[in-house]
Amino acid sequence: MYLLPAGNILTMKGGTCLERSYCKPDFLRLILIILFFILLPGLYLTAFSALAHVPEFEGEGKRLAEAIPVENPAKSRVLYGQLESGGTGEMGEEVGNIRYYSFEMEKGERILLSLIVPAPAPEGFVPALGLMGPGITLPETRPELLEIPTGSGAKVLSGRLPEKATYEGFSPSAFYTLASLDLEAPESGTYYAVVLGEAPSTGKGNYGLVLGYLESFSLSEWLLVPAAQIRIYQWEGQSLLQIFLPLALTLLIGGLGLRWGRKKKSSKPSSGTVGRTLGSLAALFFLGTGFSFLFQMLLSLNQTAFTPEVFITLFLSLSHMGIGALALLPALRPGKWRWGAIYSGIYFIGLGLAGLFLWAGLYTGPLLAVISALIPERAQ
Numbered sequence: 001m002y003l004l005p006a007g008n009i010l011t012m013k014g015g016t017c018l019e020r021s022y023c024k025p026d027f028l029r030l031i032l033i034i035l036f037f038i039l040l041p042g043l044y045l046t047a048f049s050a051l052a053h054v055p056e057f058e059g060e061g062k063r064l065a066e067a068i069p070v071e072n073p074a075k076s077r078v079l080y081g082q083l084e085s086g087g088t089g090e091m092g093e094e095v096g097n098i099r100y101y102s103f104e105m106e107k108g109e110r111i112l113l114s115l116i117v118p119a120p121a122p123e124g125f126v127p128a129l130g131l132m133g134p135g136i137t138l139p140e141t142r143p144e145l146l147e148i149p150t151g152s153g154a155k156v157l158s159g160r161l162p163e164k165a166t167y168e169g170f171s172p173s174a175f176y177t178l179a180s181l182d183l184e185a186p187e188s189g190t191y192y193a194v195v196l197g198e199a200p201s202t203g204k205g206n207y208g209l210v211l212g213y214l215e216s217f218s219l220s221e222w223l224l225v226p227a228a229q230i231r232i233y234q235w236e237g238q239s240l241l242q243i244f245l246p247l248a249l250t251l252l253i254g255g256l257g258l259r260w261g262r263k264k265k266s267s268k269p270s271s272g273t274v275g276r277t278l279g280s281l282a283a284l285f286f287l288g289t290g291f292s293f294l295f296q297m298l299l300s301l302n303q304t305a306f307t308p309e310v311f312i313t314l315f316l317s318l319s320h321m322g323i324g325a326l327a328l329l330p331a332l333r334p335g336k337w338r339w340g341a342i343y344s345g346i347y348f349i350g351l352g353l354a355g356l357f358l359w360a361g362l363y364t365g366p367l368l369a370v371i372s373a374l375i376p377e378r379a380q
Contacts, residue, residue, distance in 0.1 A: 064147035067100035067192055074109070076212040078116075080235050083127055083197050084204050097197040098145045101209065105133070105185040113181040113193055114210035118236040119165035119174040119303040125205035126159040129179040130194035135186025143196055156194075157181065165304040169312030170225075171232050172296045174303040175208065206235050226289075226359045233296070246295040247288035247362065254284040258331065275375035278368050279348055280331040285365030286324030286355055293317040320360035327351050327369060348373035 061068040061081075070079070081099055105111060115129040130146065136153030148154050159178030167174055185191065195207055233243045258280055297313045327348070352369035355361045361369075 061099040061101060064100050064149065064192070067102035070101050070103040070193075070211060072212075073103035073105065073111070073191075074212050074214045076215050077210075079209040079211060080206070080232070081195065081209070082204070082206050083125075083195065099195045099209075100147075101193040101211070102190055103193070103211075105188065105191050107135075107185055107188045109185045110213060111181065111183055111185055111191065112211070112213045115159060115178045115180075115195060116166075116175040116208040116210060117178060118206055118208075119176055119300075121161060121176055122205040125197075126161050126178060127195055127197050127205070127207055128156055128158050129181065129209075130154055130156040130196060131181055131191065132194060133185070133187070133191030134189040145196060146194065149190070149192070152189075152192075154194075155181070156196075167300055167304045167307045167309050169307075169309030170316070171229055172293065172300050172309075172313040173232060173236060174300040206237075208235070223356065226362055229359075243292075246291040247285070250288035250291050251284050254287065255281075275344075275372045276331045278372035278375070279327055282348075282352070282355075282361065282365045282368035282372060283324045283327035283331070285361040285368065286320050286327060286351075288324075289360050289362055289365070290317045290320030290324060293320065316359070319358050320355075323351055323355050323358070323360050324365075327365075345373040 060066055068079075079101060083097055083099065111131065113129060113131060115127065117125065117127070128143070132146075132148055132152050132154040134152055136155055138148070138153045139156060142148065142154060143156065146154065146156070157179040161176055161178065165174040165176050193209060193211060195209055230240075230243060234240075293313055294317050297310065297317070301310070330344070330347075348369045352366040352373065355369065356363075356366040360366070
């Protein structure tokens, strides 16, 4: 089919498009695809800006002098880290079972902190949350490991493991909130958030320090979320095999299915085979991340009760699968999917961009979709 503009009517060889009944489904399909690209990212951006935290992974910070600096502490983020079993430093002091984070605040600005651990939590691992800074009263007693800056006070909240874990729909994951602080900065100056084991026997475990309340993110933070998700799952204690299993099975089963389907069709060579192959492979990556979201959701729901955030995960999963299905259609129905090189290129570039911004395909899917779009003559 070759579509050429003629006034306000699309024409083909042998008559106008509107005169051919088999042209109407293609036109309706194009309208649905345009609506998909416009509405789905818009809904997702709205939901993300209201609910999500920017994930960050930091190390060190075992001493006050080595506190991890945090820029823009009002920005909502999760700082992932690990407490190690208490040990002895170069000077004979106990180190290793504490982490310091520093940030600047003006008087009256809001300080919002929470301490989380993955579910299920390691046996006996319940760290404490502390805040130090000017204007905070010194406690009557303090943990031996805690270094308090001169002229500052400290507030330490012992961690308490709740009965039920909290479900997070964007990762998806389950975690326990051990302690929270929400107050106004009493004075201007440097403040320190502290995560500490209250005794050397607390042992080793992973934690997340939630800091800030303003939901904002840069383009790079948005695009790097799929990579951060892998690290979050590792933070929970999952192996790489477990993390990538749904994607690997989708690629294996889907690849075998497509190969079997092609053997049943005509063996006549056709141009565009490479482009269709790459498009099909991109589709499998999109479908694979959709199944991965469902898999992680089921794992997390074993640790927590049903929550409305499950619908966020379902939305993400179905959006990935929707992009995958749209990328797979030209390969499944090549005889009825002939828009020409320009239309096919725009179509697959659009799918690649949608997948990139919706975290679908683990970067590989969007890349393959764009490469597929650049290969001319998808089908004859």
